Amino acid sequence: MSYIEIIGFLAAFCTTISFLPQAVKTIRTKNTTGISLSMYVVFTVGTFLWLLYGIMYHSAPVAAANLVTFIFAGTILIYKIRYK
Amino acid sequence: MSYIEIIGFLAAFCTTISFLPQAVKTIRTKNTTGISLSMYVVFTVGTFLWLLYGIMYHSAPVAAANLVTFIFAGTILIYKIRYK
Numbered sequence: 632m633s634y635i636e637i638i639g640f641l642a643a644f645c646t647t648i649s650f651l652p653q654a655v656k657t658i659r660t661k662n663t664t665g666i667s668l669s670m671y672v673v674f675t676v677g678t679f680l681w682l683l684y685g686i687m688y689h690s691a692p693v694a695a696a697n698l699v700t701f702i703f704a705g706t707i708l709i710y711k712i713r714y715k
Numbered sequence: 716m717s718y719i720e721i722i723g724f725l726a727a728f729c730t731t732i733s734f735l736p737q738a739v740k741t742i743r744t745k746n747t748t749g750i751s752l753s754m755y756v757v758f759t760v761g762t763f764l765w766l767l768y769g770i771m772y773h774s775a776p777v778a779a780a781n782l783v784t785f786i787f788a789g790t791i792l793i794y795k796i797r798y799k
């Protein structure tokens with residue numbers, strides 16, 4: 632694996648896993664006042680489109696990373712709608 | 716352009732632009748209580764790594780999209796650190 636690929640995988644790992652602490656915090660505290668509803672609507676739609684793109688383009692890393700992010704972002708979005 | 720590429724561009728547009736309403740909201744309200752510091756540290760590092768990857772891999776769309784997201788996420792991170 633080249634060092635460019637390693638940077639790509641590290642990047643994918645960071646932008647995917649970063650939504651986990653936000654999801655955990657939102658589920659625990661139910662405090663969503665500082666969170667933007669528009670952001671999570673557009674972002675969740677975006678990750679779903681990336682998931683579709685990954686499946687149709689036969690790119691397992693894109694599909695897998697965005698499936699995980701879609702679950703995290705979708706959870707935060709549901710909490711934002713429910714506890715705003 | 717194939718419909719798969721159109722989905723990819725729509726996906727990139729959504730996941731990039733979604734951070735704008737969050738940045739605007741955070742700058743206006745300075746309310747960062749519901750926002751996870753860990754998320755924005757890891758996410759901002761991740762977008763910077765995507766930017767490096769895009770430059771080194773000569774992928775203008777990856778570099779451009781992540782430069783924009785890096786600016787938005789970095790702004791939110793600075794506000795989170797300053798007004799926590």
